[in-house]
Amino acid sequence: MLNIREATEADLDSLQQVGCETYRQHFSTIWSPAGLQAFLDRDFSHGALRESLDLSDSHLWLLACDEHARVVGFAKVNWSAPAPLTGAIGAELRKIYFLKSAAGLGYGKQLMQYIRDLAVQRGESLLWLTVLKSNPSARRFYEAFGFQLIGEIPFNTDLAEIGMNAMGFELTQLED
Template sequence: MIKIREATIEDIHTLSDIGIETYRDHFSDIWTPSGMQHFLSEDFSVLALQESIGAPARHCWLIALDEDDRAVGFSKVNWSKPMPISGKAGAELQKIYFLKTQAAKGYGKQLLQFIRQLAEDRKEHFIWLDVLKTNASARRFYEGFGFEVLGEIPFSTDKTEIGMVVMCCDISR
């Protein structure tokens, strides 16, 4: 069981560290080393995190803690963000990552249920996300929560063209 709470300014260095570690663990094969470093310095820099955490009306950073209060994962949700393909606005699940040592413990399900409740409380009508076309296990995970594939959008790194699958879950029912 994990504890989930909204991240604060005091969590910035923890989010930066865990974001860099988890992103490298999951995606180092799709970037060159310099491309990866550039992406991480843009996405998980202290300045970028400060700006994002400082805008709670637009973004919500969540931190997942184990029973010893150690950070084991995190998530970023963007509120009322237009979805590719349809343009309709909903809650975008932009990031949800856990340390590799914490995989297969059910933590992702707990965090996704928490996010769904937050989105419902904010009167968002759906949650959407994009996932790498090559990540079949992530797609199956989201399909288990009622997400459906809406289509594909382009995505490339400095190393390869991959593409993303856009998925959506209606929570207004």
């Protein structure tokens, strides 16, 4: 059973730790060691996380804990953000990562449903995200959840141009 809760400033250390660990586990091959560390310092520093947590009207950080209360994943949602290419306003699923040890346990689906339900409650009409073009398993996961391809946008690391797929899910279809 997954326990999902909103992260607070008291969770800075946990959020930083799981953010850095999951990102390293999943994406270390697309960066040089120095580039990866620079990215992690920018996105998961205490200062960056604290600033983002303080913007709770426009951002939401969620922690996902297993039955032993261990943080095994997290998500960040940006509310009422314009989707790439279309400009349609909706909830952006900015980050959703789980430790590799938590893979295959259904946690991703549970967290996605939780986020979808929150977005509907907030009156968002669209849930959208970007996923690396080089990550077909993640894209299949999102497609199984109902996301459809919006288009492609550029994404570079310090090593290569990789590209992202923008995907969206119309939340208005859930209200009927």
